[in-house]
Amino acid sequence: MFEVNENYTRVSEFVIVGFPGLHPSFNQLVAWLFFFVYVITVVGNILLVVLFALERSLQKPMYIIMLSLALSDIGVCTVSLPKVIARYWWDDAGISFYTCLIQKQFIHYFGTLTSLIMMTMAMDRYLAICYPLRYTELMTNRTMSLLTALSWVSAMIVPGITTIQTSLMPFCGPNRITHFYCNTVSMNQLSCADISSQSTVSVALSMFVLFLPFSFIVFSYVNIIVSVMRMANAQGRVKTFSTCLCIISLYYVPRCCVYTSIFFLFYSLLPPLVNPFIYCIRTKEIRAFLAKWTNRGQSNAHHKPCIHPIAC
Numbered sequence: 093m094f095e096v097n098e099n100y101t102r103v104s105e106f107v108i109v110g111f112p113g114l115h116p117s118f119n120q121l122v123a124w125l126f127f128f129v130y131v132i133t134v135v136g137n138i139l140l141v142v143l144f145a146l147e148r149s150l151q152k153p154m155y156i157i158m159l160s161l162a163l164s165d166i167g168v169c170t171v172s173l174p175k176v177i178a179r180y181w182w183d184d185a186g187i188s189f190y191t192c193l194i195q196k197q198f199i200h201y202f203g204t205l206t207s208l209i210m211m212t213m214a215m216d217r218y219l220a221i222c223y224p225l226r227y228t229e230l231m232t233n234r235t236m237s238l239l240t241a242l243s244w245v246s247a248m249i250v251p252g253i254t255t256i257q258t259s260l261m262p263f264c265g266p267n268r269i270t271h272f273y274c275n276t277v278s279m280n281q282l283s284c285a286d287i288s289s290q291s292t293v294s295v296a297l298s299m300f301v302l303f304l305p306f307s308f309i310v311f312s313y314v315n316i317i318v319s320v321m322r323m324a325n326a327q328g329r330v331k332t333f334s335t336c337l338c339i340i341s342l343y344y345v346p347r348c349c350v351y352t353s354i355f356f357l358f359y360s361l362l363p364p365l366v367n368p369f370i371y372c373i374r375t376k377e378i379r380a381f382l383a384k385w386t387n388r389g390q391s392n393a394h395h396k397p398c399i400h401p402i403a404c
Contacts, residue, residue: 103263103282106192107185108175109270123181129361130173136368137162153236154220157213160240164209165364168202171195172273172360179272192274193259199275200251204301206363208243211305212236214312221316250297257290272360 114122140162144150175195178184187195216236220227254276261283269278276294280287 103189103265103267105186105188105267106274106279106282107268108179108187108272108274109185109268110176110179110272112270119180119183123177123179126173126177126180129365130169130177133169133361133364134166137166137364140368141166151233153231153233154213154216156233156236156240157209157216160243161206161209161213161367164202164205165367167198168206168360169364171198171202176272187274189263192269192279193255196258196274196276196279197251197255199273200254201247204250205243205247207301207305208247209240211308212239212243214309215239218312218316222319250301253297254294257294261285261287261290 111122141159144155144159144162172195175187216231219231223230258276258279261280262285263279263282264284266282269282271278276298280291280294
C-alpha cells in the first residue's frame with residue numbers, strides 16, 4: 093500500500109508544538125489561561141446538563157438539542173485542552189502514537205457531531221417557524237431523541253475512516269505536530285510515504301461533513317428569514333438574522349482556517365465557552381427558571397426562623 097523501506101522504525105511519540113516561537117516565560121500564563129477556559133466551559137455546560145435533567149418544563153425538542161450541544165462541548169474541550177495545559181504547565185509536549193491517534197479521532201468526531209447538531213437545530217427552527225401548526229406533530233421528543241442519537245452514532249463514521257487510514261501510514265521521520273492537538277492534516281504531513289490519494293479522500297470526506305450540514309442550514313435559514321419577513325415584526329427579523337449569523341460565524345467560517353494556531357483559539361475554545369449564553373441563557377424559559385431559582389434563594393436567605401413556635 094505504501095512504498096517504504098520494510099526495515100523502517102515507526103515513530104513512537106509525537107511532540108505537540110503549540111505556539112511556535114513562544115518565549116518560555118509565557119508558558120505559565122498560557123497554561124493558566126487554558127485552564128480557566130477549560131474549567132469555565134466544563135462547569136457552565138455541566139450546569140446546563142443538570143438544569144435540563146431537573147427541570148421538566150425544559151424537556152422539549154429544542155432543549156434536547158441544547159443538551160446534546162452542551163455534552164459535545166464538554167467532550168471536545170476534555171479531548172483537546174488537558175494536553176495543551178500539560179504542554180505549557182509542565183513542559184510535557186510528548187504524546188504517544190496511539191494516544192495521538194485516539195485524540196485525532198475524537199477531535200474530528202466532536203467536530204462532525206457539532207455540525208450535525210447544528211443541522212438538527214436548523215431543522216427544528218425551520219419546522220417551528222415555517223410550519224408552526226404541524227410542528228408539535230412533526231417534532232416530538234421521541235423524534236428529536238432519535239435524530240440526536242443518530243447524530244452521535246453517525247458522527248463516528250467519517251473520522252473513523254480517516255483514523256484507520258492514518259494508522260496504516262508509515263511514520264519514520266519528523267514527529268513535531270505544529271498544532272495544539274493531533275488532527276488528520278498535522279499527522280498525515282509527517283508520513284514518510286506518498287499519501288496523495290489518502291489526502292484526497294480525507295479532504296473529500298471533510299468537505300462532505302462540512303458542507304452537507306452547512307447547505308441545509310443555509311436552506312433552512314433562508315426559508316426562515318423569508319417567513320419572518322412576511323409575518324414578524326422588526327425585532328423578530330433582527331433576532332433571526334443574528335442567530336443565523338452567529339451559527340455561520342462561530343462554526344463554519346473558522347473551520348476553514350482551523351489548522352492555524354490563531355484560529356484554534358477562536359474555533360476550538362470560543363463556541364463551547366459561549367454556547368451556554370447564546371443558546372440557553374437567552375432562552376425565555378431558562379431565564380424564567382433561573383430568575384425563579386434566584387428569587388427562591390434570596391427569599392430563603394432573608395427568611396428568619398421563628399423562635400416562638402406558638403406565636404408562629
